[in-house]
Amino acid sequence: MTAAHTIDALDTLESEAIHIxxxxxxxxxxxxxxxxxxxxxxxxxxxxxxxxxxxxxPFPLLHVDTGHNYPExxxxxxxxxxRLGLRLEVAHVQDWIDDGRLTERADGTxxxxxxxxxxxSIVEKKFDAVxxxxxxDEERARAKERVMSLRDAFGRWDPxxxxxxxxxxxxxxxxxxxxxxxxxxxxxxELDVWRYIQREGIELPSIYYSHQREVFKRDGMWLxxxxxxxxxxxxxxxLRTVRYRTVGDGSCTGAxxxxxxxxxxxxxxxTASRLTERGATRADDRMSEAAMEDRKREGYF
Amino acid sequence: MGRDLLRxxxxxxxxxxxxxxxxxxxxxxxxxxxxxxxxxxxxxxDKGLTTPDLSLLVDGLRAEREQGITIDVAYRYxxxxxxxxxxxxxxxxxxxxxxxxxxxxTAELAVLLVDARHGVVEQTRRHAAVLALLRVPRLVLAINxxxxxxxxxxxxxxxxxxxxxxxxxxxxxxxxxxxxxxxxLVGDNVVDRSAHTPWYEGPTLLGHLExxxxxxxxxxxxxxxxxxxxxxxxxxxxxxxRGYAGQIASGTVRPGDExxxxxxxxxxxxASVETADGPLEAAHAGRSVTVLLTDDIDLSRGDVIAAAxxxxxxxxxxxxxxCWLAExxxxxxxxxxxKHGTRTTQVIVGELRDRLDTDTFAREVPDQLEINxxxxxxxxxxxxxxxxxxxxxRVTGGFLLIDPPTGNTLAAGLVGDPLVLVxxxxxxxxxxxx
Ligand SMILES: Nc1nc2c(ncn2[C@@H]2O[C@H](COP(=O)(O)OP(=O)(O)O)[C@@H](O)[C@H]2O)c(=O)[nH]1
Ligand SMILES: [Mg+2]
Numbered sequence: 158m159t160a161a162h163t164i165d166a167l168d169t170l171e172s173e174a175i176h177i178x179x180x181x182x183x184x185x186x187x188x189x190x191x192x193x194x195x196x197x198x199x200x201x202x203x204x205x206x207x208x209x210x211x212x213x214x215p216f217p218l219l220h221v222d223t224g225h226n227y228p229e230x231x232x233x234x235x236x237x238x239x240r241l242g243l244r245l246e247v248a249h250v251q252d253w254i255d256d257g258r259l260t261e262r263a264d265g266t267x268x269x270x271x272x273x274x275x276x277x278s279i280v281e282k283k284f285d286a287v288x289x290x291x292x293x294d295e296e297r298a299r300a301k302e303r304v305m306s307l308r309d310a311f312g313r314w315d316p317x318x319x320x321x322x323x324x325x326x327x328x329x330x331x332x333x334x335x336x337x338x339x340x341x342x343x344x345x346x347e348l349d350v351w352r353y354i355q356r357e358g359i360e361l362p363s364i365y366y367s368h369q370r371e372v373f374k375r376d377g378m379w380l381x382x383x384x385x386x387x388x389x390x391x392x393x394x395x396l397r398t399v400r401y402r403t404v405g406d407g408s409c410t411g412a413x414x415x416x417x418x419x420x421x422x423x424x425x426x427x428t429a430s431r432l433t434e435r436g437a438t439r440a441d442d443r444m445s446e447a448a449m450e451d452r453k454r455e456g457y458f
Numbered sequence: 459m460g461r462d463l464l465r466x467x468x469x470x471x472x473x474x475x476x477x478x479x480x481x482x483x484x485x486x487x488x489x490x491x492x493x494x495x496x497x498x499x500x501x502x503x504d505k506g507l508t509t510p511d512l513s514l515l516v517d518g519l520r521a522e523r524e525q526g527i528t529i530d531v532a533y534r535y536x537x538x539x540x541x542x543x544x545x546x547x548x549x550x551x552x553x554x555x556x557x558x559x560x561x562x563x564t565a566e567l568a569v570l571l572v573d574a575r576h577g578v579v580e581q582t583r584r585h586a587a588v589l590a591l592l593r594v595p596r597l598v599l600a601i602n603x604x605x606x607x608x609x610x611x612x613x614x615x616x617x618x619x620x621x622x623x624x625x626x627x628x629x630x631x632x633x634x635x636x637x638x639x640x641x642x643l644v645g646d647n648v649v650d651r652s653a654h655t656p657w658y659e660g661p662t663l664l665g666h667l668e669x670x671x672x673x674x675x676x677x678x679x680x681x682x683x684x685x686x687x688x689x690x691x692x693x694x695x696x697x698x699x700r701g702y703a704g705q706i707a708s709g710t711v712r713p714g715d716e717x718x719x720x721x722x723x724x725x726x727x728x729a730s731v732e733t734a735d736g737p738l739e740a741a742h743a744g745r746s747v748t749v750l751l752t753d754d755i756d757l758s759r760g761d762v763i764a765a766a767x768x769x770x771x772x773x774x775x776x777x778x779x780x781c782w783l784a785e786x787x788x789x790x791x792x793x794x795x796x797k798h799g800t801r802t803t804q805v806i807v808g809e810l811r812d813r814l815d816t817d818t819f820a821r822e823v824p825d826q827l828e829i830n831x832x833x834x835x836x837x838x839x840x841x842x843x844x845x846x847x848x849x850x851x852r853v854t855g856g857f858l859l860i861d862p863p864t865g866n867t868l869a870a871g872l873v874g875d876p877l878v879l880v881x882x883x884x885x886x887x888x889x890x891x892x
Contacts (some may be wrong), residue, residue, distance in 0.1 A: 164462055164463075164672070164742070164744060164745075165461065165462060166461050166462055166463035166541075166542040168745070169462070169463045169744060170463070171746070172705060172744055172745050172746040173705075173746075175705070175746035176686070176704075176705040176746050179686040179687045179703050179704070179746070180686060180800075182686075182687050183686050183687045183759045183800060206734065207733070207734035207735075208703070208734075208746070209687075209689060209703075210689075210734035210748075211689070211691050211693075211696055211699065212689050212690065212691040212692075213691075293533045293534075293535070294534075294535045297515075297532075300532045300533050300534065301530045301531070301532050301533075307865075316530060317530075319530065320866060320867045321556050321557075321559065321560045321783055321867055321870070322560060323559065323560055323563040323856065323858060323867070323870050324563045324564060324852065324853060324856045325564075325705065325853065326797055326799075326856065326857070326858050328797065328858060328860060328865070328866075328867050330795075330860060330865030331865060332865070343533070344533070344535070344544050346535045346537070346542075348537070349542070
C-alpha cells in the first residue's frame, strides 16, 4: 500500500533547496550567497534561513552593485542583512571604473560590467561556492545549467563539459582557484516563486508592487530616470502606474504597467501574463539569440 | 492547495521527435509565452520552414540550434490546474546512456518515443534497459509520427505489443506501462484527443501525466536519513541543541521511533522532528527535516539514521552495477572516490564481472568498461558504508564514482543488480556477433 499523502509542489521545491544549501554547508569552506535585494535572491536568503534554523545562516552575502540600483532596493538589502545578522560584502562596479579596470559602455548599461567585479571578489575573498538565484525556466541557456556548476579559474561556464547530475548526489569537487556556482531554486518557475512568497509572507522591496513613477519609453520598455542616462532625444518622461517584475541594472530593467498592489493581484497578473519576465523587462537578454549563453560562458551569474 | 509535482524524463533515438513532443506539450498547455513563440517563429522563418519548429523551444544552446540537435539534458517546466511538471529532455545520440541515466535518476516516469515508421529499434531496447535498471517506476511508450503511417491501427498495435513484451522481460509490471499513439508535429493525443484515432480508447499523454501516482517505492520503505549537517546554535537558550539535518531518503519518521545510527551502530530514539516552521508529528520521504535524538551520541555528516527494526547493511565490500559515463575506460584495480549519500570515501575496483549487451541483453566478460557501458563489478571501500539494494531504496542504493585528479563524475553506481531479466524473448541480435 502506498501512503496516502500528496506532497505539495512548493513543499517539494522547498525541501530540495534546503537539501542543496545543507550540502554546500557540509562540503565547502567559503560559500557566499549573491544577494541583490531582488525577489529571487531574497527567496534564497529565506530558504537558507530555514535550512539552518534555529542557528543563523552560516554564509555571508555578496552584492555586485552597478550603482544603478533603486534606492528602495538598496535600503531593503541592507535592512535584511542587518536583521539576520549577516555580513554583506558589496563590490561597487564604480570602483572598478574609477581605477580603470573597467570602462563605461557607450550605451551606459552596466549589467555586463558585473562579471569582472564578481570574479575579482570571488578570487580575492577565496569564495569556493557561490549561490545564485538563477532559475532554469528563465531562459533557454539556463535550462541546461546544473544545480552545482563548475567554473574554471577564469569563471567560465563550458556547457559541453558539465558533469552529469544524478539523483540528489551533487559533485562539487574542484581544484584550487576553481569554484562552483550553486542554484538552489533551479527547478522553480516564476509562479512558484510568487506563490511561495505569498505562502511564507516574505517581504519584498516595494517596487515589485504597483506604484506611480516617472518613466520614459525606450525599445518598447518603460525605463526610469537615473544616472544611466535618459530620457534622451525624443524620449519624454511621463507618470505611469507601474511595477517591476525583475530588479537589475536600472539602464536595462524596465517597469511593466500594472495596478497589482497585493500578492494576490501580482500572482493573477503573472498567471495571465503573455510575456516571460526576462523578455518583458530585460533589454540585456534581447541583444541576441544567444545573449545569455554568451554572458554565462564569460562568468556572469 | 494539493497541487503536487511530477518529475519525468523523455527518451528515444535522434529524430524520433522528442524535442518536438516537448515543445508541443509546452505549447498546448499554454506554457510558452508570447515572446518565446515569436522568437521561435522568427527563427523558423529564417530557416525557411512553413510551420513553426516547436523543437526550437527546447534546444537552448547555440550549437544545438545550428545543428538541429539536442546536446545536453534540458529541464522544462509547465503546469496544469492539477499538477506541476519538471521535465528532463534527454538527447538520444552520442552520450545517450549518460543523458538517459541523468534524466532517469530523478524521474518518477519516463516517456520513451519510437517512430511509428520504424517501431521498436535497437535504441528503444537500450533506453528501456537503462530505464529499467534505474528503476524508473512508470513508463509511457509514445508511438510518434502516426500521421506518417496514416493512423493505421494495425501498425500501432503491433508496435505496442512488441514493446509490451520487451517491458515485461525487463521486469516492468504490466500496470506500469502505457502505450499512446501520438503525433508531436500535428498534436494528436498529446494534449488534445485526436479525431484520427477513434479506435484508441486510452488517455492522452497529458491526461496520463496528470493522473499517474507520483509517489515511488521509497514512500513505503523503511526510514533512512543521511545526515548532511549538524545544527548547533550554541546560544544561551539553545545551548545543548544538536539537530541532525537531512532529506529523508525513504519511509516515515515520527517522534518516539527507535533508530540506529550507522555505520557506528548506536541505537537511540527520535526525540523530535523539526523544521523551521515547527515540529512535525510525522515526516515522509523527500522532506528536508532536522531530527533530534534522545541520547547525546557522536554523530556527524556522512552517518545515516535508520529504522532500528530494518536497517541498511553496513559493508566495505559491494557488488554493484555501474553505468560508465566517462571517455576514460574503467579497468580492474582502479583507485577512485565513491560518493554515497553524504559520505565520500576511497574505493578500489576489483573484478569486472560482466558487461550488458543492451541490444541482446546478453552478459559478457569484459576487459574494461567503456563510455555508455553497463556492467557489474566488485568494489572495496576504505570506510564501511550503510547501503541498501538500489532496487529497494534508490537514494541509499545509488552512488557516484569520481575521478580523484579531475573531480569528474565517472559513473552512476547501483548497489546490487537492479536489472531483473525475465523470460527473455529469443531474438537474434540486429548486428551480427563476433
Ligand atoms: N510528420 C511528423 N514529423 C515529426 C513528428 N514529430 C517530429 N517530427 C519531425 O521529426 C524531426 C526530428 O524531430 P526532433 O523533435 O528534433 O527529434 P529529436 O531528435 O528526438 O529531438 C523534425 O523534422 C520534426 O519536425 C510527427 O509527429 N510527425
Ligand atoms: Mg531533440
